[in-house]
Amino acid sequence: MRALNAIVLSCLTLLLLPTINATAASDDRAQVPFNADDSAAWDSPPHLDSTHHLIFNDVASLRQRLPNTIHLNGHSVVAVIVPTGTILYHGRGNDSAPTGSEWLAFDFEHSHQECWGPCYVISYVTTRELRLAYLDGVSAANLGSGTFDTQDILIWGKPRLDKVMEEEERIAGICEWGKKYDGLDGFVRMEFHFEVILCNFSSGSVEVVSLLNILPKDFSEFADPPEKLPPWRRPLPATAPPPGWKGSLPSAKSSDFEAMVAGSWQNRAPGETRMRVDYSSFVTFYDRTLTSLVAARRGVPRVKHRLINITASETARKLDELADVYGRAPGAGSGVDWGSVTHVVQQRYADRLALLRFLLAPTQVAAANATAHAALVRAQLLTMLAPYMTTDAVPAPGNASWAQRIVRLCATTHTARIRDAVLTPQERGIRNAVEGTAREICRQITLMWADAFDIEGAGEARQRAALLKWRGQVAELMAWLDWSVWAQCEPECRPDELCYVSTWPYIYVEDDPADMTPHCISRTKLHMQPWPS
Ligand SMILES: *[C@@H]1O[C@H](CO)[C@@H](O)[C@H](O)[C@H]1NC(C)=O
């Protein structure tokens, strides 16, 4: 939204990537659906340029704040529905309700944060379903480091560094793009909370519930005296409290922070339930056929993935895909709840992999009786593979067909019987990503199991060697999956603390854009960064 846009002017970080000259790999076998790919050996690792894990993560993270805060450069666009009867908020300095395009907040806190002088908060109710396109990542952060890449492609056909602060032009541009599609009412983006861009307040989709003159805020607690702040950051001349008011006014510092708190309510699944995701419309720039983006991702952490070097023809292909998706009648999808499918996979493996990592940590292993400890890990592997442990899945020397069977069953558990014909092309992409991700989980666990099978009767030297090898395999798998469910505050935060990861616009002393480790910060003692001079 507007009020905070300018705050980040000086925080504008340009993440520069190493130059990589490798040509894009042409071997795309790893992207072929597993159930159609009998040629891959059961133990062959995912293709180096596979994007299955990235797409899986995007789908599993839609409408959740924490994973999108960590993986801040979004690559995906998906249609969402905000149901009839949903209350949304808009805050401003006067009492005239918007008529054109404007921002709406899901919570009062986010709209209140928009008031800098006199404060009017208008609450709206949706009078019909709003159809919106949701851009993932921190897609409302005015950063030059990639948060706007997808949006810029819709608006200008390519990322535009010169437009990072141009919010008015941006909202006009994205609504102009959306106008082509019947029934597309606007967009959803995310900063420290989700926000709606409603392109036409006069289209009858929302109705004013109340327009309230809210108490003005007290700006005196900001770290810097107003004269030290740039003009756009200064509060308007203090607004007088209403006659008869006693004591302190609501603190502006706290109002800013509470917008962050309200956003954190949507940190984890199910996330922002006031929008329903239409997975059949999931369009992603992690599409592996966009070859111009492949080389620049190799060895580069996800936070630095960019779309800046996408070719014009591949951009055009993606815009055509978006036109297909938003041009077609609603209800094109299979009805499969892909978000739920990804969550089921995450739930089944996330804490078990974390348990293995814990058991295999150097301190745990060093203190343990190797025989007992190897047996303990073996039992956990058996638990994870239990659904596929048929009586003929007994490892035999020189014949890996038992492993092949386990991996196949395990990798296609959730997708084997979904008919290809009922899926949209976008859903096929998700299906492939789910299978590719599940296959890698199953492959690594089965590889560990091959060593664990007869470990109980082995000598201590082999047991110790196995524990060491498994530690490496679990670490490799967890790094590849890169699930945000493992990003937790440990130990848990107290009631007067918030579990926090560095969040744009990085106004607290605890913020470090280079470190996305969750940590507890005080909810009652807020430490704002002094304004950089
Ligand atoms: C984009 O291309 C330029 C010029 O070839 C190169 O320096 C840069 O590293 C590339 N960046 C990305 C993210 O692909």
Ligand SMILES: *[C@@H]1O[C@H](CO)[C@@H](O)[C@H](O)[C@H]1NC(C)=O
């Ligand atoms: C009311 O505030 C909005 C948002 O700041 C602004 O665009 C509009 O011009 C203002 N209207 C009047 C009548 O002052």
Ligand SMILES: *[C@@H]1O[C@H](CO)[C@@H](O)[C@H](O)[C@H]1NC(C)=O
């Ligand atoms: C907004 O919607 C109203 C009612 O459907 C319509 O008359 C008006 O032209 C629309 N405005 C724009 C800018 O599309």
Ligand SMILES: *[C@@H]1O[C@H](CO)[C@@H](O)[C@H](O)[C@H]1NC(C)=O
């Ligand atoms: C280690 O554990 C095994 C299996 O539980 C047990 O038989 C053995 O006595 C233990 N060794 C030591 C040194 O405690």
Ligand SMILES: *[C@@H]1O[C@H](CO)[C@@H](O)[C@H](O)[C@H]1NC(C)=O
């Ligand atoms: C491997 O085992 C499977 C059944 O367990 C059997 O059908 C297959 O013929 C065996 N392959 C070889 C090369 O022995």
